[in-house]
Amino acid sequence: MSEEIKVETAKFDARFPNTNQTKNCWQNYVDYHSCVNASGEGCEYYKKVFQSLCPVEWVSNWDEQREAGTFTGKI
Amino acid sequence: MNIRELKGRKEALGNWGYGDAPEPWQLGLQDPGCYLMEDIVQFHDWIMYILVLILSFVLWLIVRALTTNSTNMYLVDAPVIEIIWTLIPAGVLMFIALPSLKLLYLMDEIGEPALTIKAVGHQWYWSYEYSDYGNSTVEFDSYMIPTSDLNSGDLRLLEVDNRLVVPIHTQVRVLVTGADVLHSFAVPSLAVKIDAVPGRLNQTNFLIKRPGVYYGQCSEICGANHSFMPIVIEGVAMEKYTNWIGALLSE
Ligand SMILES: [Cu+2]
Numbered sequence: 001m002s003e004e005i006k007v008e009t010a011k012f013d014a015r016f017p018n019t020n021q022t023k024n025c026w027q028n029y030v031d032y033h034s035c036v037n038a039s040g041e042g043c044e045y046y047k048k049v050f051q052s053l054c055p056v057e058w059v060s061n062w063d064e065q066r067e068a069g070t071f072t073g074k075i
Numbered sequence: 076m077n078i079r080e081l082k083g084r085k086e087a088l089g090n091w092g093y094g095d096a097p098e099p100w101q102l103g104l105q106d107p108g109c110y111l112m113e114d115i116v117q118f119h120d121w122i123m124y125i126l127v128l129i130l131s132f133v134l135w136l137i138v139r140a141l142t143t144n145s146t147n148m149y150l151v152d153a154p155v156i157e158i159i160w161t162l163i164p165a166g167v168l169m170f171i172a173l174p175s176l177k178l179l180y181l182m183d184e185i186g187e188p189a190l191t192i193k194a195v196g197h198q199w200y201w202s203y204e205y206s207d208y209g210n211s212t213v214e215f216d217s218y219m220i221p222t223s224d225l226n227s228g229d230l231r232l233l234e235v236d237n238r239l240v241v242p243i244h245t246q247v248r249v250l251v252t253g254a255d256v257l258h259s260f261a262v263p264s265l266a267v268k269i270d271a272v273p274g275r276l277n278q279t280n281f282l283i284k285r286p287g288v289y290y291g292q293c294s295e296i297c298g299a300n301h302s303f304m305p306i307v308i309e310g311v312a313m314e315k316y317t318n319w320i321g322a323l324l325s326e
Contacts, residue, residue, distance in 0.1 A: 007190055012187065020277065022276045051206050051210075
């Protein structure tokens, strides 16, 4: 099992140099879903980043909002 | 000191004799577990050195002023001494401010993190998430072990049931948020203290330089059990970490 573990994570993003990373998580979540809606290809990068950065509870809340049509991001 | 206290002390000092947990009546800082904390300890010592110089000088002046019988009762102004006692303190403050600012900005620098850990403060426990591994996230809660359940040698109010396991010599990004009210994620030996704010993600980082068990506590008053939600970080070799996370991922 341990050979499969790759120790890597979301890289430093110059758009979000501050302590506050809320927007970093949010932007990658929005980018992933607008990417999926637009083309559906090459979106895995955004997914990896937002999964690394966003708390699980936030993601599940946003997923529910998208299903209910109350999500406030443009996707 | 009886055997029980000795054992507790040994645990607090770890197998290598480091102080990575608070001691009773402790006045100084805990032992540094990362390079940044070494610099912070040095900076603290530097300020204390300046403090001792100033305090001794001022005390000497006070004693002189109170014990002398040669007082100049016609003295109105003295521009030279006023310039001196403005410029010298300004210089001293600069020698404190510059290294302080340097440390402040170094602490913000996350470098190239190899691992992201999310810490979420709850009333009253911490929960941790490791989600660099695709769709399978490792998620667990970390509760304090109540005093009645402690083993001999355990640290009271500091042990938890599930420790945060982290590889050493690795840049680790920590993202902290709160689920209900304000908390604060703090580990003195690793130079980490950052607020956990609901709806906001705060980023900090550390690079552990030696294996050990690092203790911290919630540091923002968060309600009745604020004192009972400690943080325990276990710094292990990378191989041990991958084995540990691998076992949790395959569960
Ligand atoms: Cu708290």
